Amino acid sequence: MAKYTLKVNQQTVEVEAMPDTPLLWVLRDKLTLTGTKYGCGKALCGACTVHLDGTPMRSCSVPISAVGEQTITTIEGVGEKELHPVQKAWILEDVPQCGFCQSGQIMSAIALLEENKNPTDADIDAAMAGNICRCGTYVRIRRAIKRAAKNELS
Secondary structure, three states: EEEEEEEOOEEEEEEOOOOEHHHHHHHHOOOOOOOOOOOOOOOOOOEEEEEEOOOOOOOOHHHHHHHOEEEEEEEOOOOOOOOOOOHHHHOOOOOOOOOOOHHHHHHHHHHHHHHHOOHHHHHHHHHHHHOOOOOOHHHHHHHHHHHHOOOOOO
């Protein structure tokens, strides 16, 4: 076991974990931040997406020892005081069906809009390609991203 000091959702926390423990399990089991979901464990489905220094990463494939001083943002750290525009658009477009993949979808969409304020369909498809929705809400996801990009939130 090793001790790690992490900056998670703008708070500094200390945890003990084996160096090869995936960040996902540290977040869920040690910090009880269960919004980040386990899907496949192989970085293929996107359910475990979090931001490391603003970059979307699959937390199931990032060992805690690789985090270093990077800041971690989970779905719990998004819209703490007021819903993020992507979250507002998600609600307005009635995106979730079962909801399991939605935290990862939202984290990827936020990262996309941070880099590209006016994404095309191809940009959205490329950025969201690593996020699987078993319910097939892809059309609503694309509409919500476009809505958030245009700030059409009412």
